[in-house]
Amino acid sequence: MATDSDTRIRKDTAAEVRGSRSVTADAEREKDASGISPEERARLLRDEFKQEALPTAPNIPGWHVCWLASNNNYDPIHKRMRLGYQPVMADEVPSMAGHRMTTGEYSGVVACNEMLLFKIPQEAYEQIMREYHHDAPLREEEGLRAQLVRGEKDSHGKELEQIEGFDDIAQRRSAPQFA
Numbered sequence: 074m075a076t077d078s079d080t081r082i083r084k085d086t087a088a089e090v091r092g093s094r095s096v097t098a099d100a101e102r103e104k105d106a107s108g109i110s111p112e113e114r115a116r117l118l119r120d121e122f123k124q125e126a127l128p129t130a131p132n133i134p135g136w137h138v139c140w141l142a143s144n145n146n147y148d149p150i151h152k153r154m155r156l157g158y159q160p161v162m163a164d165e166v167p168s169m170a171g172h173r174m175t176t177g178e179y180s181g182v183v184a185c186n187e188m189l190l191f192k193i194p195q196e197a198y199e200q201i202m203r204e205y206h207h208d209a210p211l212r213e214e215e216g217l218r219a220q221l222v223r224g225e226k227d228s229h230g231k232e233l234e235q236i237e238g239f240d241d242i243a244q245r246r247s248a249p250q251f252a
Contacts, residue, residue: 127185131166137198140188143179150189157197161190202251211245 109117130138138161141150150158160182163173174184183190193201 127188128169128172130190131161131169133161133165133192135195136192137195138190138192140185141191143184143187143189150191153191156193156201158191158193161192166190199251203248206251207248 127140130140132138141153141158142148143150160179161169162181163170163183164181166183169183169190172183172185172190174180174182174189179189
């Protein structure tokens with residue numbers, strides 16, 4: 074039975090308890106039912122789409138290092154090898170020895186699931202990147218510029234040279250450094 078000294082039912086004690094709770098209530102309200110704060114949730118959202126399933130590739134001076142998929146039909150490894158890519162052997166990178174492929178065609182290569190670690194000389198990497206990400210797009214722009222010079226028309230019958238945004242296409246610029 075409850076007595077006058079029982080604090081569970083006394084109104085003045087209940088108010089004191091509520092009052093002391095309200096001091097920390099703001100801090101508790103910052104977290105939702107999952108128990109994480111908005112800052113923690115924002116960090117989780119930023120990290121959600123990072124591709125960190127692979128170990129960080131080691132830095133090998135003079136080489137560009139990347140992970141290649143052994144099961145990619147569009148960009149097969151043999152095609153990369155013709156361009157100059159070479160497998161990174163586990164012996165070359167002692168810190169990655171735990172990721173050594175132990176069987177098959179790529180035995181001894183640093184691997185993680187279907188991904189294999191490859192390297193290419195830095196100069197060759199720069200040449201490939203310059204071709205695919207600077208020279209080839211510039212050639213495409215030059216083709217567009219050639220259409221402008223001929224006075225071709227768009228689907229609305231306007232001459233292409235009158236369309237905004239074509240002023241600086243196909244302008245020669247130096248290639249960036251990709252490394």
